[in-house]
Amino acid sequence: xxxxxxxxxxxxxxxxxxxxYSGDSMSEIGGNVQNVEIRDGIQFITINAKGGYSPRIxxxxxxxxxxxxxxxxxxxxxxxxxxxxxxxxxxxLKNTAEEIIDIGIPKAGEPLRGVCGMGMYGFQVKFD
Amino acid sequence: MxxxxxxxxxxxxxxxxxxxxxxxxxxxxxxxxxxxxxxxIVEIETDSDLSxxxxxxxxxxxxxxxxxxxxxxxxxKIKDDVNVIWKAVPIGLALLSLFFLLxxxxxxxxxxxxxxxxxxxxxxxxxxxxxxxLAIVGGLVLSLSAKIxxxxxxxxxxxxxxxxxxxxxxxILGGILGSAGIAFGVNxxxxxxxxxxASLVMLILGLNLMGIFAKNKVTLHSGLFDFFRKIEHKTLxxxxxxxxxxxxxxxxxxxxxxxxxxSGSFMSGLLLMLFFALGTLPMLMLLSFGASSFxxxxxxxxxxxSAGVVVIGFGTFSLLAGLTSLGVIDPLFNI
Numbered sequence: 001x002x003x004x005x006x007x008x009x010x011x012x013x014x015x016x017x018x019x020x021y022s023g024d025s026m027s028e029i030g031g032n033v034q035n036v037e038i039r040d041g042i043q044f045i046t047i048n049a050k051g052g053y054s055p056r057i058x059x060x061x062x063x064x065x066x067x068x069x070x071x072x073x074x075x076x077x078x079x080x081x082x083x084x085x086x087x088x089x090x091x092x093l094k095n096t097a098e099e100i101i102d103i104g105i106p107k108a109g110e111p112l113r114g115v116c117g118m119g120m121y122g123f124q125v126k127f128d
Numbered sequence: 129m130x131x132x133x134x135x136x137x138x139x140x141x142x143x144x145x146x147x148x149x150x151x152x153x154x155x156x157x158x159x160x161x162x163x164x165x166x167x168x169i170v171e172i173e174t175d176s177d178l179s180x181x182x183x184x185x186x187x188x189x190x191x192x193x194x195x196x197x198x199x200x201x202x203x204x205k206i207k208d209d210v211n212v213i214w215k216a217v218p219i220g221l222a223l224l225s226l227f228f229l230l231x232x233x234x235x236x237x238x239x240x241x242x243x244x245x246x247x248x249x250x251x252x253x254x255x256x257x258x259x260x261x262l263a264i265v266g267g268l269v270l271s272l273s274a275k276i277x278x279x280x281x282x283x284x285x286x287x288x289x290x291x292x293x294x295x296x297x298x299x300i301l302g303g304i305l306g307s308a309g310i311a312f313g314v315n316x317x318x319x320x321x322x323x324x325x326a327s328l329v330m331l332i333l334g335l336n337l338m339g340i341f342a343k344n345k346v347t348l349h350s351g352l353f354d355f356f357r358k359i360e361h362k363t364l365x366x367x368x369x370x371x372x373x374x375x376x377x378x379x380x381x382x383x384x385x386x387x388x389x390x391s392g393s394f395m396s397g398l399l400l401m402l403f404f405a406l407g408t409l410p411m412l413m414l415l416s417f418g419a420s421s422f423x424x425x426x427x428x429x430x431x432x433x434s435a436g437v438v439v440i441g442f443g444t445f446s447l448l449a450g451l452t453s454l455g456v457i458d459p460l461f462n463i
Contacts, residue, residue, distance in 0.1 A: 002211070002214065003211075006217060006218050009221075009222075009250065010217055010218055010221055011217040011223045013218070013222060013225050014221070014227055016225070017225050017228065018231065020189065020229070025439055028346045043321055049224075058452065069381075073274065073349055075383070076252050076255075076379070076383045076384070077259065077260075077377025077379045077380060077383070078378070078380075078382075079379065079384075080382070081316065081379050081382045083316055083453060085455045090316050090383050092383060092385070092386045094386070094390075095383060095386075095387065096296060101318050104370035113458070115453055115455075116263075116379060116453070116454055117316045117319065117320070117378075117379060117382060117453055118260065118261075118320075118377045118378065118379055118449050118450075119320070119321065119448070119449035119451070119452030119453030119454075120260050120445075120449045120452070
């Protein structure tokens with residue numbers, strides 16, 4: 001294999017991978033998914049944790065008491081090891097359960113970020 | 129007093145000079161020893177009447193366990209084929225892409241319902257061994273195995289010890305988790321930092337495997353390689369590394385630890401973690417013994433360089449992931 005062929009293959013791999021990964025980051029925004037609801041004056045945001053978090057980006061209201069519900073469903077991968085740094089939450093969730101995390105009263109423009117223990121999955125809740 | 133100049137091979141770090149000079153000076157018949165790393169020669173002054181070959185033989189026997197050897201003639205260096213790197217990079221990248229596509233495909237997220245039994249532990253172990261955990265645990269195993277094989281240490285014994293250390297410590301720690309219910313190894317900050325350390329080790333070994341460091345020889349001022357060189361020869365080290373993999377950041381390992389924690393007895397916790405470790409064994413065995421057999425084949429230079437590319441990719445991924453989990457950087461990817 002000569003240098004030119006090698007460079008072409010490297011280029012092709014890099015381009016293919018970046019298309020696959022960039023296309024994906026657009027698709028998982030929770031636009032149509034109803035994962036935010038307000039009951040009795042408390043805002044609940046539901047995130048599913050399995051092989052990553054979905055939806056990856058949620059939109060919720062600022063200024064009202066808010067709780068995060070993280071649902072696991074036979075989740076054994078990293079997404080069960082949840083870290084929400086801004087509220088000091090670190091826990092390995094049960095494999096199938098719902099974890100309710102109180103995140104207080106969020107302020108507008110300060111998104112809430114959660115990541116898994118290894119750092120390769122994450123989600124974000126934007127408040128406005 | 130006789131003066132001899134010998135060629136030396138196997139030097140790779142600044143501290144090798146000191147180590148070799150120290151060993152040589154300990155020999156009663158050597159009055160003076162000087163190592164020149166750049167030209168890879170050692171000059172000795174001796175008052176013995178031994179023949180040149182005899183001296184070479186004796187001296188080599190003293191340093192061979194550290195991976196060096198002496199020769200009276202300059203060893204014919206296997207010329208590194210420049211083209212090898214142009215083969216190795218695409219191979220390495222292709223393997224990395226396959227790995228990330230596998231993660232992306234979602235087939236690893238198949239549901240395993242119900243309570244965690246040893247059998248589910250085994251299946252989860254199998255999945256974990258090709259999951260993103262492979263990036264850190266597998267990357268570490270691959271890089272260490274390739275390095276050990278490259279240094280011609282008794283690799284089979286080292287690998288067997290590593291796998292035994294891993295199985296036994298998973299079983300025992302699982303048992304302790306089950307009986308005591310103490311949540312050790314679940315502190316995310318500690319595991320993240322360990323993960324970052326492991327990824328740095330991978331990056332350095334990866335660059336080394338690719339031969340990037342070898343070119344300009346005197347490189348790392350730290351005794352890191354010397355440290356590796358030394359610990360490679362200890363029986364305890366592979367056992368300890370095997371033990372350490374229990375604490376590396378891997379979501380599957382962590383959730384199995386929680387299952388073991390909740391299992392309620394020493395025996396159930398032990399079986400759960402043991403079967404999980406057994407599930408990860410085939411892949412890790414493939415990596416370590418595969419590395420060893422490639423390393424002793426004709427394809428060795430290509431293998432080392434391709435492995436270097438893969439290890440650097442895994443190391444970078446683990447480093448970024450570790451920094452993300454510590455909150456240092458924002459998530460860059462979501463595989």
